[in-house]
Amino acid sequence: MKLIENFYCIQSVNFADDTEGISSIKTELVRPSIKLLDVEYSEKKTSTKNLVAKSCGASDEDFTLDELLFLSKTYGFEIEEDDNLKGYYKSVLKIHKLYDCPGYITLMELDGKEYLKIEFLRWQFDCQPRGAGEDMLGEDITYILGIWESPLLTDEIVSKIKASN
Numbered sequence: 169m170k171l172i173e174n175f176y177c178i179q180s181v182n183f184a185d186d187t188e189g190i191s192s193i194k195t196e197l198v199r200p201s202i203k204l205l206d207v208e209y210s211e212k213k214t215s216t217k218n219l220v221a222k223s224c225g226a227s228d229e230d231f232t233l234d235e236l237l238f239l240s241k242t243y244g245f246e247i248e249e250d251d252n253l254k255g256y257y258k259s260v261l262k263i264h265k266l267y268d269c270p271g272y273i274t275l276m277e278l279d280g281k282e283y284l285k286i287e288f289l290r291w292q293f294d295c296q297p298r299g300a301g302e303d304m305l306g307e308d309i310t311y312i313l314g315i316w317e318s319p320l321l322t323d324e325i326v327s328k329i330k331a332s333n
Contacts, residue, residue: 172283172315176203193312198292200310204283213277217332219245219259219286220270229331233257235324242320243286245271245313259288261311266290271313275321275329284319287312 177191180199190205191197203209221236231239236257240247250256258270271288289307321329 169320170317193314196309196311199308208279214274215330216272216274217329218270219273221257223255229328261288284316286314
């Protein structure tokens with residue numbers, strides 16, 4: 169497992185003022201489009217899943233609490249039980265109060281290699297839209313926790329990530 173710390177990124181600040189250049193992990197970016205350096209993109213398959221677990225009544229596609237704990241310890245994020253839903257655990261990022269939703273895990277297959285990306289999304293300001301119809305682009309700030317080449321994952325976790333698409 170190798171941590172990729174830098175990547176090429178285009179940030180869509182608004183439709184006229186995109187910025188581009190080399191960015192790094194553990195950074196907040198504005199609606200980023202990420203491309204790994206020195207990686208060919210002729211074949212690309214991606215699967216994304218919320219970093220949440222249900223301890224009771226979990227389906228075959230849901231992470232178990234043990235799997236979420238494994239991911240948390242391996243990739244360095246925190247988890248907590250939801251205040252309103254007993255038995256529902258979610259990944260959390262406590263660097264800003266507006267990170268109030270679980271993170272995402274993305275498994276990418278690029279030219280025969282596997283990469284894993286973990287990210288958290290938030291609105292830039294308190295007064296921004298909260299409904300899906302209010303801003304169809306969604307949250308504008310993305311925190312890239314990390315990107316790993318040849319990630320350490322169990323077969324069960326891989327199948328659950330891939331089943332989400």
